[in-house]
Amino acid sequence: MARKKKRKSSSKKKKKATTKTRRKKAPEAPPAQTAESQQQAEEPSESATLGAAEDGGPGDGPAIDLDADLDSEPDGVDLDAVDAVERLIAETLATPGVAEAEPERPADPVRDLDAEVLAKAEVPVGDQAAAEAAVRAKIDLGPVSSPEVRDRLLAQALAHAEHKDARYRVPFSEVKAAARWKISVATLLFLIAGLVVLVPPQWARPAPPAQLGQAERALGLRSALLLQAQQVEAFRVRTARLPTTLDEVMVTLPGIRYVRSGSRAYQLILYEADGNAIVYDSANPAAAFQSLVTGWVFREAQP
């Protein structure tokens, strides 16, 4: 545990040092970039000069002494900018950790595109001005490089950093305590929800729907048997014989079994849910069927 704490504190210190370094460097970045850009702007002229010297250059050009050119101060060179570049290089060399701590620069699409477009442009070497104009026409650098956009992006970045710093400044113990009681509340709510599902209280329970009782089921089976018997009797009245199967009658109710016991009698059988059979015997119908006959749909025809 002690080692872990030490590691944590050392990592925190490192983070703080890094943040401080970034904050210190942030205001200085624009001048450095300016110096770099100026240096880059100067480099082509130097390389061009060197290239011209190595190639021999145009035949009628003046001979160039490299040592003399480097030591002397040519016209048009900004001495302040050169000093700034030299100071920046010295600072960078003096602090070796800065280069490592510097975040990896993300790919610059504009710069990459610039190189790519330049490579694809294949403009003749002599027509340098035309090539630059073509590249600038293809790449719209205006909105990206405007000061307003840069200020806005910088403000957003600073706000984001402030937001993250504010979160880091909250003590971990407070965060842990808050999370603890929140998880406790969530657990309690989950338990209550489970109880409501398993044992719903009266106020959360709607009125139960109607259920079929045992007596109603039995009455339904007897009514179905009687109605099916009426279909068989109607068939017998029409054809003067019993049907061979129930398929011959007009309507067949589900689950009824038909058994002929001779040319004049038959049985209709239905099974209850518990397996008990209810039988309608045409030769001797049970009393329960007789009460249905007098009290049900046939009553209008009764004298």
Added chain:
Amino acid sequence: MSRIWEILRAATLADALVVLAVLVLVTAILSPRLSARAFQERVANAIADVDALGTAALVSRDLRGRWPASTPPGEAPAELSGIGGPGGIFSREGYRLGWESLEVVDSVVAPPEPGPPPAAGDAPRVPESPRMQPVTRMVGAISVHSGEAPLLAELLAHYGSEVSFVVDTLWLLVLPERTAPSATGR
């Protein structure tokens, strides 16, 4: 919108758990009532469909002098094609309606057979007991097919067990001769 986004970004896993727990609790409290309400709506729709079919069948019988022909569940008889078809009352979510024309047998008193005229001096005939004769007649019936037993039980409770019954997944209502089906309900 940005304010909401900031709140969401600042939320932690514990906050999300609390919100989830509240949602689960609300769902656990409300879902039985919502499902019960949906069931009651289904029952009300089924009763309305049965009444509409019974009324249409009675009107058809009065116009044509016979009941519509039987059809399989979910299909409308040709005589009642106006209330069938896609989106009609015969095929609904949770149940299907059917129409049945059933035969029942009545026993009626047969007219006396004319016998030979009594001769003079014969003893008077003993009156015979009335002879019964079976005759068939048609009755209309509405069937509701559903695997939802509580729906069938609700229909049985609404229309009564004197004119309807439940067997297996079928509820059958035998239409009375001269009254609308809803008049027989409780």
